[in-house]
Amino acid sequence: MTIGHALLQLLVFPGLLYAVPAAWLMLWIERKLRARLQGRIGPPFYQPFFDFVKLLSKRPLPRPRLQALAMSALPVLAVASTLGALALLPVFPGSGGFSGDLVLLVALLELPPLCAVLAGFVSRSIFGELGATREAVLSISYNLPFLAALVALAAAAGSLSLSAISEQALWQVRLPALLALALCLPIKLRVNPFSVANAEQEIYAGATTEFEGPRLALWELSHGLEWVALTGLWAILAFPVAGAAWPLRAVVFVVISLALVLGITAVAAATARLKVAQAARVYWQWGFALGVLALVVSMVWP
Amino acid sequence: MSVLDSLVRTARRRSPWLFHLNAGSCNGCDIELVACLTPRYDVEQLGIRLEGSPRHADIVVVSGPVTRTTRAAVETVYAQVPDPKVVVALGSCPASCNVFAGSPTVEGPLDRILPVDVYVPGCPPRPDAIIAGIAEAIALLADGGKA
Numbered sequence: 001m002t003i004g005h006a007l008l009q010l011l012v013f014p015g016l017l018y019a020v021p022a023a024w025l026m027l028w029i030e031r032k033l034r035a036r037l038q039g040r041i042g043p044p045f046y047q048p049f050f051d052f053v054k055l056l057s058k059r060p061l062p063r064p065r066l067q068a069l070a071m072s073a074l075p076v077l078a079v080a081s082t083l084g085a086l087a088l089l090p091v092f093p094g095s096g097g098f099s100g101d102l103v104l105l106v107a108l109l110e111l112p113p114l115c116a117v118l119a120g121f122v123s124r125s126i127f128g129e130l131g132a133t134r135e136a137v138l139s140i141s142y143n144l145p146f147l148a149a150l151v152a153l154a155a156a157a158g159s160l161s162l163s164a165i166s167e168q169a170l171w172q173v174r175l176p177a178l179l180a181l182a183l184c185l186p187i188k189l190r191v192n193p194f195s196v197a198n199a200e201q202e203i204y205a206g207a208t209t210e211f212e213g214p215r216l217a218l219w220e221l222s223h224g225l226e227w228v229a230l231t232g233l234w235a236i237l238a239f240p241v242a243g244a245a246w247p248l249r250a251v252v253f254v255v256i257s258l259a260l261v262l263g264i265t266a267v268a269a270a271t272a273r274l275k276v277a278q279a280a281r282v283y284w285q286w287g288f289a290l291g292v293l294a295l296v297v298s299m300v301w302p
Numbered sequence: 303m304s305v306l307d308s309l310v311r312t313a314r315r316r317s318p319w320l321f322h323l324n325a326g327s328c329n330g331c332d333i334e335l336v337a338c339l340t341p342r343y344d345v346e347q348l349g350i351r352l353e354g355s356p357r358h359a360d361i362v363v364v365s366g367p368v369t370r371t372t373r374a375a376v377e378t379v380y381a382q383v384p385d386p387k388v389v390v391a392l393g394s395c396p397a398s399c400n401v402f403a404g405s406p407t408v409e410g411p412l413d414r415i416l417p418v419d420v421y422v423p424g425c426p427p428r429p430d431a432i433i434a435g436i437a438e439a440i441a442l443l444a445d446g447g448k449a
Contacts, residue, residue, distance in 0.1 A: 031346070035344070035346060035347075038341065039341040040340075040341045040344040040346065040347070041344050041346075041347040042344075042346060042347060043346050043347060043349055044316075044347070044349075046316070047316070047317065047349055050312065050313040050316040050317045050349065051313075051317045051349070053309060053310065053313035053317075054310075054313040054314050054316075054317040054360070057310045057313065057314065058360075058384045058385070058386070059384055059385045059386075060384065061357070061382070061384050127355075200354060201354055203354075204354030204355045205353070205354055205355050205358065208355075209354070209355045209357065210355070210357055211357060211358075212357040212358065212384045213384050216357070216358060
């Protein structure tokens with residue numbers, strides 16, 4: 001991978017130039033579809049963009065210096081790491097990446113939840129701390145099936161490189177692994193039924209309760225980018241057109257991502273919030289079963 | 303006016319987030335405010351969101367005559383909302399203390415404590431009237447708030 005190639009991935013597709021509008025589009029689709037399913041009209045498509053601009057235009061409140069610094073740095077780190085994760089997705093053939101980029105991707109995807117936990121504690125609000133604690137507990141529960149599925153895929157492809165996995169992993173391993181990953185998406189995106197971490201109207205806004213103006217704008221952006229990155233990762237791993245030319249690959253990538261957003265939103269609109277223990281049980285039972293199934297298949301049926 | 307200014311004005315007009323503050327209200331106005339979010343009125347199509355945290359809000363909607371026990375909370379919450387912000391007095395209680403006027407436990411009306419920008423009279427006001435009041439507040443907000 002040359003420097004030019006890396007910059008193109010980071011700044012154009014599937015990085016900055018694609019990801020930010022896609023993040024706003026996905027946030028809008030989520031709100032709009034939920035409203036339609038509830039018999040409402042819902043917000044117009046430019047809503048997340050204007051929310052972002054308005055939040056940027058608010059004047060930040062005075063805070064102690066260290067707290068202000070930490071509260072600004074954490075959402076910036078969350079946005080930057082999600083953009084980095086997006087840039088690693090091998091949408092174009094031959095963009096290659098490097099051996100081991102799967103490990104880096106997992107680390108970058110795990111940073112935003114970690115930042116949210118730290119943000120909840122650094123804001124020193126009881127609701128922020130509650131949200132942060134719940135987020136930490138849940139991240140332990142959903143990472144078990146998430147990592148098991150990725151390890152199974154890597155074992156099946158015999159490589160830690162994303163493009164190799166996307167092209168070579170066998171479908172008998174891929175199927176249970178993709179199911180396990182799909183199960184992890186709603187909780188990583190903090191939507192119903194796994195929304196205890198930011199439980200709206202129950203603990204206000206969870207970890208971001210104390211964040212205002214530009215800092216909150218960055219959290220909203222990072223949340224949107226997480227939608228793009230996680231659905232994009234799933235789309236890459238489920239790629240049905242491994243050998244196709246790049247325009248077709250890009251279109252299929254976007255279509256699978258948007259279809260996933262619709263599916264996740266439909267489930268979210270149809271379900272109620274689970275408690276922390278119930279949500280953890282779902283992942284330690286069903287998620288664990290799927291993850292182990294994928295692992296076993298990758299070992300006995302290579 | 304530069305392009306940036308007009309963009310900010312539009313964004314403020316299209317994305318007003320509310321914080322609802324109950325200052326000793328009987329819950330009548332609160333129910334009518336929540337009714338604005340239901341499918342019949344659906345204020346989300348105007349970009350309005352009811353936020354749980356005052357830090358996220360642009361418009362503070364206060365109901366109730368401001369009792370002695372809620373006064374400190376009203377002042378704290380108002381200080382927690384980042385500028386620009388607008389205050390809407392929901393119902394007759396924050397405007398005049400309504401039937402609670404003269405009570406020793408009431409410190410209202412609200413304009414003794416906060417700078418009120420918009421009054422929505424009624425006991426309780428209809429959701430249509432609340433939406434009209436919020437629309438007035440949005441116009442103030444686009445100009446950067448009165449205060």
